[in-house]
Amino acid sequence: VRAVQVGDDGLELAEVAEPNLSDPREVLVRVRLAGICSTDRELRRGYMGFRGVPGHEFVGEVVQAPAALQWVGRRVVGEINAACRTCPTCRAGVANHCPNRTVLGILGRSGTHAELLSLPIDNLHAVPASLSDEVAVFTEPLAAAFEPMAQGLRFDPGEPAYVLGDGKLGLLQARVLTLMGADVTVFGRHAQKLAIAEKWGARVGYTADADTASKARVVAECTGSAAGLATALSLTRPRGTLILKSTYAGESSVNLAPIVIDEIQIMGSRCGPFPEALSALVASQVAVSDLVDETYPLEDGLTAYERAAERGVLKVLIRP
Amino acid sequence: VRAVQVGDDGLELAEVAEPNLSDPREVLVRVRLAGICSTDRELRRGYMGFRGVPGHEFVGEVVQAPAALQWVGRRVVGEINAACRTCPTCRAGVANHCPNRTVLGILGRSGTHAELLSLPIDNLHAVPASLSDEVAVFTEPLAAAFEPMAQGLRFDPGEPAYVLGDGKLGLLQARVLTLMGADVTVFGRHAQKLAIAEKWGARVGYTADADTASKARVVAECTGSAAGLATALSLTRPRGTLILKSTYAGESSVNLAPIVIDEIQIMGSRCGPFPEALSALVASQVAVSDLVDETYPLEDGLTAYERAAERGVLKVLIRP
Numbered sequence: 307v308r309a310v311q312v313g314d315d316g317l318e319l320a321e322v323a324e325p326n327l328s329d330p331r332e333v334l335v336r337v338r339l340a341g342i343c344s345t346d347r348e349l350r351r352g353y354m355g356f357r358g359v360p361g362h363e364f365v366g367e368v369v370q371a372p373a374a375l376q377w378v379g380r381r382v383v384g385e386i387n388a389a390c391r392t393c394p395t396c397r398a399g400v401a402n403h404c405p406n407r408t409v410l411g412i413l414g415r416s417g418t419h420a421e422l423l424s425l426p427i428d429n430l431h432a433v434p435a436s437l438s439d440e441v442a443v444f445t446e447p448l449a450a451a452f453e454p455m456a457q458g459l460r461f462d463p464g465e466p467a468y469v470l471g472d473g474k475l476g477l478l479q480a481r482v483l484t485l486m487g488a489d490v491t492v493f494g495r496h497a498q499k500l501a502i503a504e505k506w507g508a509r510v511g512y513t514a515d516a517d518t519a520s521k522a523r524v525v526a527e528c529t530g531s532a533a534g535l536a537t538a539l540s541l542t543r544p545r546g547t548l549i550l551k552s553t554y555a556g557e558s559s560v561n562l563a564p565i566v567i568d569e570i571q572i573m574g575s576r577c578g579p580f581p582e583a584l585s586a587l588v589a590s591q592v593a594v595s596d597l598v599d600e601t602y603p604l605e606d607g608l609t610a611y612e613r614a615a616e617r618g619v620l621k622v623l624i625r626p
Numbered sequence: 627v628r629a630v631q632v633g634d635d636g637l638e639l640a641e642v643a644e645p646n647l648s649d650p651r652e653v654l655v656r657v658r659l660a661g662i663c664s665t666d667r668e669l670r671r672g673y674m675g676f677r678g679v680p681g682h683e684f685v686g687e688v689v690q691a692p693a694a695l696q697w698v699g700r701r702v703v704g705e706i707n708a709a710c711r712t713c714p715t716c717r718a719g720v721a722n723h724c725p726n727r728t729v730l731g732i733l734g735r736s737g738t739h740a741e742l743l744s745l746p747i748d749n750l751h752a753v754p755a756s757l758s759d760e761v762a763v764f765t766e767p768l769a770a771a772f773e774p775m776a777q778g779l780r781f782d783p784g785e786p787a788y789v790l791g792d793g794k795l796g797l798l799q800a801r802v803l804t805l806m807g808a809d810v811t812v813f814g815r816h817a818q819k820l821a822i823a824e825k826w827g828a829r830v831g832y833t834a835d836a837d838t839a840s841k842a843r844v845v846a847e848c849t850g851s852a853a854g855l856a857t858a859l860s861l862t863r864p865r866g867t868l869i870l871k872s873t874y875a876g877e878s879s880v881n882l883a884p885i886v887i888d889e890i891q892i893m894g895s896r897c898g899p900f901p902e903a904l905s906a907l908v909a910s911q912v913a914v915s916d917l918v919d920e921t922y923p924l925e926d927g928l929t930a931y932e933r934a935a936e937r938g939v940l941k942v943l944i945r946p
Binding site for chain 2: 395400403453457535544545550551552553554555556557558559560561562563564565566567568569570571572573574575576
C-alpha cells in the first residue's frame with residue numbers, strides 16, 4: 307500500500323502493510339480523496355511522538371467489510387476516534403473520549419494519506435450522492451466546528467460573537483456560528499482569507515483591531531497561539547464562554563486571572579457530529595470549495611505537505 | 627480613622643480619612659472583626675497596583691445610613707463589589723461584574739482593615755443574632771465557595787470530586803462540595819490542614835499521591851499555582867469541569883492541549899452568594915472556627931499580616 311509516512315527522518319513516501327482486518331468490526335476503505343490538516347503538520351514535527359501514516363480527513367469507498375457486506379461499494383466518510391465500546395467511558399456514551407481509543411492517523415492507527423485505511427463499521431457515515439468527493443472530504447473538519455453546539459452553546463438571533471484566526475478552522479467555525487444565528491466577526495491576518503469569511507457572511511477585521519472591539523458573550527479561539535488566547539480572553543464578556551478549538555503544542559504562557567475575575571467559562575472542543583456536517587454540506591450551507599488551494603496525487607504527497615505549509619494556503623488535498 | 631495601609635514603602639499603620647458618605651446609597655460601618663485573605667497579601671506585594679486600606683472580609687455595625695435609618699445599629703456583613711447599577715452589565719443582572727465597580731479593599735474602595743468602612747446599602751446582609759462575630763466574619767470567603775453551585779454545578783449523591791489545595795479556600799470549597807452531596811478528596815501538603823478537611827467530611831491525600839488517583843468529573847483548583855492547574859487537568863475526566871477558584875498573579879505556563887483533547891470545561895469562579903453562606907453558618911454546617919489561628923488588635927495589624935504569611939497558618943483575624 308502506497309502512503310505518506312512520518313519516519314525517524316521525517317516525512318517520506320513509503321510502501322506500508324495493508325491494514326489488518328482481523329477484528330470483524332473493521333472495514334477496509336479505499337481512499338478517494340484526503341485532506342491535509344494543521345495537525346498532520348504538527349505530527350510531522352513530532353507532536354504526540356507520532357510515527358506512521360498521518361491524515362484523518364478523507365472520503366473513500368468501502369472495499370471489504372466481512373461483518374457488514376451491505377457497506378461494500380459505498381462511498382463513506384468516517385469518524386476518527388475508534389473506541390473500545392466496553393470501558394466505562396464508552397458505556398457512559400462518550401466513546402469519542404474512550405481512554406483505550408485509537409485515532410485515525412493520530413494515535414495508534416494508520417491514517418488517510420494512503421491508498422487504503424481501516425476503521426470500525428460504527429465510525430462510517432454514507433455520503434449522499436449529491437456530494438462530490440471535493441465537498442465530502444470536508445465533513446470531518448466541518449463536524450468539529452459543530453461540536454460547540456453539541457456541547458450546548460446557543461445564540462440569540464443576531465447576537466455578536468468573535469472568531470480569532472482566519473485559518474481553515476476559524477473560517478469553518480465562523481460559518482457554523484453564523485448558521486446558528488450569531489452575528490460573527492472574524493479577526494485575522496490575511497486579506498484573502500478574511501475575504502472568504504466575508505463572503506461566508508461574517509464581518510471581518512485585522513487582529514490588531516481586536517483590542518478596541520467591545521466584548522462579546524462568545525469568543526472562539528482558532529489561532530492556536532498564546533497571543534490569540536490572551537486576545538480571546540480580553541474579548542470575552544464576564545460570565546461569557548471562550549471556545550478553545552485549536553490544539554496547542556507544548557506549554558503556553560497565560561495570564562489566568564481574568565478567567566477567575568470575569569468568571570469566564572472555557573470550553574475545550576474537539577471532534578464533532580458528522581450528521582450535522584453532512585446536512586450542512588448537502589444544503590450547500592458551507593462553500594467549502596472556496597478553501598481548496600490545490601489537489602496533488604499521492605506520489606506528490608511530500609510536495610502537497612510543503613504546499614500546505616505555505617503562508618496564505620488553506621486546504622491542500624491528496625488523491626491516492 | 628486608624629487603619630492598616632499599603633503605601634509606597636509597603637504595609638504601614640496609618641491614620642486615614644473617614645469614608646465619604648456624600649452618595650446617599652452609602653452607609654458607614656464600624657468594623658467589629660476582619661479577616662486577612664491571601665489576596666490581601668498579594669495586594670501588599672503589588673497585585674493590581676493597589677494603594678490604600680486592604681481587606682474585604684468583615685463583620686461590623688452600621689453607624690450611619692442617611693437614606694436607610696433602619697440599618698443603623700444592625701450587625702452586618704457585606705458583599706464586596708459596589709456596582710454602578712446603571713450600565714448594561716448591571717441591568718443584565720450581573721452587577722458583580724459591573725465594569726465601573728469598585729471592590730472593597732481591592733479596587734478603588736478603602737477596605738476592612740480599619741476602624742470604619744463604607745459600602746452601598748444594597749451590599750449589606752444582616753447577621754442573624756445566633757452567629758458570633760468570629761463565625762460571621764467567614765461569610766464572604768464561604769460565599770465564594772458556594773459560587774460554583776450558583777454557576778450551575780450539581781452532583782449526584784456520593785459522586786467523587788477532587789479539591790487541590792488545603793488552604794482556607796480549598797478547605798471551604800471541599801466542605802461546600804461535601805454539603806452538595808459530593809464524595810470529596812482534598813489533596814494538600816500540610817498534615818494539620820488535611821486533618822481539618824478530614825474532620826469536615828472529606829477524604830484526604832498528599833499532593834504527590836494525586837498522580838495515581840482515578841479521574842473525576844469535577845475538580846476544584848485551589849492552589850493558585852501552575853503546577854496545581856496541571857495536576858487538576860490530569861485529574862479531570864473528559865467532558866468534566868475544572869473549577870478555577872484561585873486568583874493567579876502574573877503569567878502561568880500551561881499545557882492547553884488536554885483542555886481541547888479532553889473537552890474539559892474550565893469554570894472561572896469568584897465571589898458568591900451571601901444568603902447560602904449565612905444559612906450554612908446558622909445551621910453550623912461549616913466549623914469555620916477550626917480555621918482561626920489568632921486574632922490581633924488593629925494596632926498589631928502589621929504583626930497580623932506577618933503571622934498570616936507563615937507556613938501552616940490558615941486564618942488570622944484583626945479586631946479594630
